[in-house]
Amino acid sequence: RxxxxxxxxxxxxxxxxxxxxxxxxxxxxxxxxxxxxxxxxxxxxxxxxxxxxxxxxxxxxxxxxxxxxxxxxxxxxxxxxxxxxxxxxxxxxxxxxxxxxxxxxxxxxxxDWEDFDLLRVAGRQAASYLAEDRAHAALADAARFDEFNRRFAFILHDIKNLVSQLTLVARNAERHADNPDFRVDMVATLKDSSDRMNALLARLSQHGPVRGEPLQPTDVAAIVERVATGRKAQHPIVAQGGPAWALGHAARLEQVLGQLVQNAVEASAADAPILLKVETIGEQVAIDVIDHGCGMTPGFVRDQLFKPFVSSKPAGFGIGAFEARQLVQAMGGALEIVSREGEGTRFRILLPVVAALEVAA
Structure with a gap:
């Protein structure tokens, strides 16, 4: 044109x-x-x-x-x-x-001179259009690289969590390898790590944007129990609560809980148990991840916790809480936090409750 x-x-x-x-x-x-x-x-x-x-x-x-x-x-x-x-x-x-x-x-x-004047002005205008088109193309390329870098950062973060989990299991195995209960928990943790690595490989093999999956009734209590069982060889974890069904994605909810539990483990003393609690509050299912670790200041929670690449941990990537909130919001829920420095932190996941009739259907 x-x-x-x-x-x-x-x-x-x-x-x-x-x-x-x-x-x-x-x-x-x-x-x-x-x-x-x-x-x-x-x-x-x-x-x-x-x-x-x-x-x-x-x-x-x-x-x-x-x-x-x-x-x-x-x-x-x-x-x-x-x-x-x-x-x-x-x-x-x-x-x-x-x-x-x-x-x-x-x-x-x-x-003639009229041609020269007209072509000179038109040439400048055409040049501006071409320059703008190239700028848009450059911005599109930059956006694609930004998306690639964002995904790669999340993948690195997941790998770091897996390494931290396996490192703690290996450290505990030196002290408790003779305990049959520990060996059972260790096998469960290793199986959980293997499943997560396979899921990570599946994410790496996706070349296009991930398609949105429909929300489905999800057995929250079963997922909480599975996360707790898979991490017991890493750290003391207590699961509480009765049956509860919410609208969501089982794999995404397990990913969020795994991330929040990992954060709680890293913030807590080795013998300080982490509590996973499930309860139904009105039209929502609440899943709490509670630790009695170092806690966070109100300023950090308000201004930095959910910003990507900002972390209070020396080796942290700073995207765990950011990704967790994104995943919860994608399921139509919310992620709340209460933290006191020196006392501990409670993360609360809120998801829409599913009535018993809907579960039966």
């Missing part, structure tokens, strides 16, 4: 858009162009158009009557292309974003 718009100003029947290709110019787009569209790469023309922004009359170049700079800058393939009539540079902000080679109009004529 840019080539056609410029060509229509001088009744030119076609045109060729040249765009930066390294330090030279190469073919970008054509409109009704029947002549040669490419030739040997030459930096001279690109450098000259960027410096002078001068419209070049190719008939004068062929006749040898053009200014010496024009004669020295036009490559042979454009001289030899008899259809090529004029070169209009597209300069934006002092940068050459391209050039349009206009085809000879049906009524062969020389360019």
């Amino acid at each position: 840019v080539v056609k718009s410029i060509a229509d100003l001088t009744d030119s029947p076609g045109g060729l858009l040249l765009v930066p290709d390294g330090a030279s110019l190469g073919p970008g787009a054509t409109w009704n162009w029947a002549g040669a569209a490419d030739g040997p790469r030459d930096e001279t023309l690109a450098r000259y158009l960027a410096q002078d922004a001068r419209i070049v009359e190719l008939d004068r170049v062929r006749a040898g009557t053009a200014p010496s700079d024009d004669l020295a800058s036009v490559p042979d393939w454009l001289r030899d292309c008899r259809e090529a009539w004029a070169i209009v540079p597209l300069v934006h902000g002092g940068t050459l974003v391209g050039a349009i080679v206009l085809a000879r109009p049906p009524v062969d004529r020389a360019l």
Whole structure:
């Protein structure tokens, strides 16, 4: 469209858009162009158009009557292309974003001063459109890289949690390997870690955006019990509460609970148990993760806890709470927190309750 718009100003029947290709110019787009569209790469023309922004009359170049700079800058393939009539540079902000080679109009004529003024203004306008289009493309690329980096950060965070969990299991095994109950818990923890690593591999194999899954009745008590059982070899964990069903995603809820439990383990003393509590409060199911660890200041909770890449832990990635809240909100729920420095922290997940009739259906 840019080539056609410029060509229509001088009744030119076609045109060729040249765009930066390294330090030279190469073919970008054509409109009704029947002549040669490419030739040997030459930096001279690109450098000259960027410096002078001068419209070049190719008939004068062929006749040898053009200014010496024009004669020295036009490559042979454009001289030899008899259809090529004029070169209009597209300069934006002092940068050459391209050039349009206009085809000879049906009524062969020389360019006059009105043509020069009109093409100069139109060239600047076309250059701004091209520059804006490239800026949008660059922003789109940056957004894709940002999404890739965000996913990679979450994956690294999950790997760090798995390493921390297995490290604690190995450390406890040195002291309790002879205890049959510990061995049972250790096997459950290793199985849980293996399942999580397989889920991580599945996430890595997804090349496109993850599709939204419909919310389903979820057995919250079973998930809480599974998380507690899988972590007992790592740290003392107590699960409380009766049957409760909520609307959500089982895998995502287990991921959130695993993350919050890991945070609680890292904040607590080795012998300080963590409480997982389930209860129904009105139209919501509440799942509490309670620790008696170091706690957090009100300022950190308010201003930094849910900001990505901000962490109070020296080796933390700072995305655990951020990701947990995103996952809970995606299930139509909310994540609340109460923390007191030196006393401990309670994370509360609130999800819509599912009535018994809906579960039976």
